[in-house]
Structure formats: structure tokens, C-alpha cells
Amino acid sequence: MSKPLEGVRVLDLSHVIAGPLASFYLAQMGAEVVKIEPPNGGEVMRTSKNPSEGDTPTAFVAMNAGKRSLALDIRTPEGAEMVRSLALTADVFIENFRPGVVARYGLDFESIKAIKPDIVYCSISGYGQTGEWSGRGAYDHVVQALTGMMMMSGEHPDAPPLKVGFPVIDVAVGMLGSLSIVSALHRRARDGAGQYIDASMVQASLMLMYPAASAFLTDGTEPRRIGNRGYTGSPAADTYPCLDGWLAVAANTPQQFRKLAATLGLEALCEDARALDLEAFNAPGRGFVIPRDAEYVIGRLRAAFASHKAADLETRLNAAGVPAARVRRLGEFLRETDGSDCVGLPDFRFSQQHEVRTRGLGFSCADDGGPSARGAEALGQSTQALLAEIGVGAEAVAALARAGVVRSAPAAPAASLTGKAAAIA
Known part of the structure; x- marks a missing residue:
């Protein structure tokens, strides 16, 4: 069964949660996602305290299953040039560095658009690409503090600020990033035009608080701290x-x-x-x-x-x-629903050195082809194959690896789905 984004190639320079989650959606919906990582250790989410997980720990696999790994240093002229060459074959380009960083290496939107005019280019950042704060670093709890989210949680007006207990804004911007990319791909198929997308944590935070933000902008109503009460204000x-x-x-x-x-x-x-x-x-x-x-x-x-x-x-x-x-608790809910008929949930199982399970993408489609059959690749597993596409031979790859520009890992057996997921794939 075909998947909706088959035939779409994505170059993904993002790291940690927001960008990788956006490209994870695309990969699970059938796109070929090429994850470009630093050759010296890969992106930070590969770090693991459990040696048995190698460089594909659970947190990394959960957001990078189904992607190909290209390990090269974009800070080097050779590395940046190889990314530009691959961009000629791509439909989508994703990055989540601070504004201005990728421009140093000729990998910003204008540079990529010059060689690939119909590219769909998505920049994900904390504060957006413009404005006085755009160069600031951002983490989820910092943006929760900035945008008022912390002060919406808590039982009474004088209670200390209280953050949401998980990186809700990172996840939201990943979801919104993937939605914007799919929308831009539809427009490109219709009109032939590329698109530049500015997705930010600040915008995602305001969307999570959309009714409250709209009420304040419209009539100046500041949201009340209602603790664990419902939005309607009913005492029950x-x-x-x-x-x-x-x-x-x-x-x-x-x-x-x-x-x-x-x-x-x-x-x-x-x-x-x-x-x-x-x-x-x-x-x-x-x-x-x-x-x-x-x-x-x-x-x-x-x-x-x-x-x-x-x-x-x-x-x-x-x-x-x-x-x-x-x-x-989360674990209590997941145990209760596991294998029961009380809630219909997808069961994605990715095989690595260990089996990694998730509950899918947040929605289910009747004819979406099922989850990706591949887990997350080892760092640099697809480097040689991808660089061969742009004319870089095996000897040249070896020389680049010795110079620290790229890293090429030996091909591993294809990871596959097991259990329920295999039955529906």
C-alpha cells in the first residue's frame, strides 16, 4: 500500500526535538528523509548512558526512525558543497539552527533557492527569523516562561509559575512544521512554486494557548489561573x-x-x-x-x-x-491500554539493538500504508550511498572521512517492524 509522501525527498539539518519531529512525520508518511548530522558523534540526541543502545538510544529512535543518516560537517567548504549538491535532488529542506547560522555556510534559503527554485524550505527557531530577539537561544521551559504559559498553570494567582511537565512547545512546533511543509508541497504540486516557512516556538506556544491569546488581543482579557478546573468555569x-x-x-x-x-x-x-x-x-x-x-x-x-x-x-x-x-500516571495509562480494546491506538515498533515502541503520529488513516519498516540508522550509515549519487566515489569518501569532513558507517541489516505493526505494514 502506497504512503502519501512517497517520492518526496527531505534534507534535514535539524537536531534535538522540534525539527526531528517535523521530519519524523514526513518520514512516517513516506518521504525519504536524509538526516544530516555532524560526523563527530552525530546530533546530541544520539548520546546514551546505556551502552547496549549504541548510538541509537530510545529517545533518538522515537524521533528518527525511517530516516537515512548522512554524517558530514556542514562547516567545511566540502561538506557544505555536498549538501548543496544534494539539495538539487530534494523537495524539502529543514534546519533549526539560530537565525543566520546556516547562511555562514551557504545553506540558507536564498542560497538553496538559487540552485533549487521550487524548494520548500522550513526554518525552525525559538523566536522566529526576524525581530530583536531572533538571535536568542531558546529552550522549551524558557519559552513557556516568556509567553505566559507558566503563569496560566497553578491553583491561584499567587502560586509560583508552573511549567507543563513535558516539552510541549517543542512537540507543537514539530507538528506545525510538518503541517506547513505538507501544505507547501501541495501548493508546489498545484502551482510549481517553492516556499519559505518560518516556524517558531513562540508561534507554537501562542497556538497552544490560542483561545486565551485571542481573547486578550481582542478585548484585553487576561487569562485566569484555574488549576485543574475545566475551561468552562462550571464548579463541576x-x-x-x-x-x-x-x-x-x-x-x-x-x-x-x-x-x-x-x-x-x-x-x-x-x-x-x-x-x-x-x-x-x-x-x-x-x-x-x-x-x-x-x-x-x-x-x-x-x-x-x-x-x-x-x-x-x-x-x-x-x-x-x-x-x-x-x-x-503516563505509565499506568499506557499499561492499561496496552493490548486492550478500551482505546484504539496505533502500535509502531521499531527494531534496533532493542525494540522501540511508540503510539504513532497522533492520528490514524485507513489507507496510509502503515508505519515505516525501518528504525533509525547508525551515524553515517547512508553516507557513502548518498554521496555516490552526487559523484563522490568510495576513495574520495574515505579521504573525506580521514579529514573529518564525513563519517561513513558500514551498512547494517535493515531494521524492521515486529509484532502488531508488522501485521499492518
Whole structure:
């Protein structure tokens, strides 16, 4: 079964998370991604404390499976020239250095466009390619601090800033980068025109906070810190302690609130004028629950939840039509869903020295050809084959390797998928 991006070649000079995740999407959708890395050790994500993983540790494989590895030093004239030669064969060029860095080596958009006018070129950075801050370095938690994300998390206005517990902005800019590249490829197929894409962590952060950012830009409304409460403001859209843990519940509408109240034995709240705006609560049509005394309602709910088990309420409330979930750790959720029918999740398994598993790309397509059949290559595994395409012979590659310009690793047996993924590939 064909994959949607078969026939597309990508030159990827990116490293760490954001850029490699963007090109990982393209690789898993069928593109040939050539990952260009420094010959002395490769990119930083190859670093591993587990010798058994070699230079393809789990974190690296998870974002680079299905790509080819070309190890050369773009800082040398020979290395940069070989990248330009390969660019003649490419459809997409990705880099995530600080603005201005790749221009030193003649690998910026204008230089690549001069030899490949229809190239789709994507630069990923912290602050974008223009502006006074564009030259600053950026890490996920720093951008969370800058853009207000840290101050949106936390229980009350005076609480310390609190970051999201994983590199959410890095992941988001990788997703948005891949979306922009696929859109540009579609335009190129239609109009024959290339494209320059400026994807930044700042832009991705604002998209993650899109409703709040739009509200402030439109009418100056500063977002409130709502902790673990739901976005609607309903007192029954919150996370409550139970006998055996915590339960997140979303009884946003009057209909949902009535079902929640019945489950908890709090039916009287639905007629309590102190608790709720009863006119809004009983009005025809759709709307959210509006409390009159939110602390009173929350106190009644908190006392009721505290006398029940979270796991039991999760089952009962969902059966009644009220969204609810017991708070789990990531590993607990993944163990629970592994091999069960409760959630339909892809199962990508990449074979290296060890099997690396992921849950796919965040979506499933009926006819996408399945996951890539290859894991991540060793550093420089495709160097000789790729340079042969541009007329660099084996002896010349060996000489370049001795000079430290390239690194050529021996070809390894093709890594393959195992288990469930093999069955659908």
C-alpha cells in the first residue's frame, strides 16, 4: 500500500526535538528523509548512558526512525558543497539552527533557492527569523516562561509559575512544521512554486494557548489561573480527591450536572438557589452551569467525592453520560491500554539493538500504508550511498572521512517492524 509522501525527498539539518519531529512525520508518511548530522558523534540526541543502545538510544529512535543518516560537517567548504549538491535532488529542506547560522555556510534559503527554485524550505527557531530577539537561544521551559504559559498553570494567582511537565512547545512546533511543509508541497504540486516557512516556538506556544491569546488581543482579557478546573468555569468541571486517588470530571451543562448530582446523592443542589443560578440552569437550550456561590457548590461536591472511589465513579459517570477520568500516571495509562480494546491506538515498533515502541503520529488513516519498516540508522550509515549519487566515489569518501569532513558507517541489516505493526505494514 502506497504512503502519501512517497517520492518526496527531505534534507534535514535539524537536531534535538522540534525539527526531528517535523521530519519524523514526513518520514512516517513516506518521504525519504536524509538526516544530516555532524560526523563527530552525530546530533546530541544520539548520546546514551546505556551502552547496549549504541548510538541509537530510545529517545533518538522515537524521533528518527525511517530516516537515512548522512554524517558530514556542514562547516567545511566540502561538506557544505555536498549538501548543496544534494539539495538539487530534494523537495524539502529543514534546519533549526539560530537565525543566520546556516547562511555562514551557504545553506540558507536564498542560497538553496538559487540552485533549487521550487524548494520548500522550513526554518525552525525559538523566536522566529526576524525581530530583536531572533538571535536568542531558546529552550522549551524558557519559552513557556516568556509567553505566559507558566503563569496560566497553578491553583491561584499567587502560586509560583508552573511549567507543563513535558516539552510541549517543542512537540507543537514539530507538528506545525510538518503541517506547513505538507501544505507547501501541495501548493508546489498545484502551482510549481517553492516556499519559505518560518516556524517558531513562540508561534507554537501562542497556538497552544490560542483561545486565551485571542481573547486578550481582542478585548484585553487576561487569562485566569484555574488549576485543574475545566475551561468552562462550571464548579463541576474540576479534579476532585476521592478515596483512592483523584477524579477529573466535566459536568459542564445542566443536563450533565443533574446526572452527576444523582450519582453523588446531591439532587437537592439542582434546586438550591444559593448554589446555582436556577433561571439559567432551567432555561431551555444549551449553556453552562452558572454557580451563585461557587465555593459552597465546590465544598458540597468535594465532600461527596471524598466518600467514593475514583475508579468506581469513573465507570458510573461515563455510563451516565458525564465525562470523567481517574487521574493516572503516563505509565499506568499506557499499561492499561496496552493490548486492550478500551482505546484504539496505533502500535509502531521499531527494531534496533532493542525494540522501540511508540503510539504513532497522533492520528490514524485507513489507507496510509502503515508505519515505516525501518528504525533509525547508525551515524553515517547512508553516507557513502548518498554521496555516490552526487559523484563522490568510495576513495574520495574515505579521504573525506580521514579529514573529518564525513563519517561513513558500514551498512547494517535493515531494521524492521515486529509484532502488531508488522501485521499492518
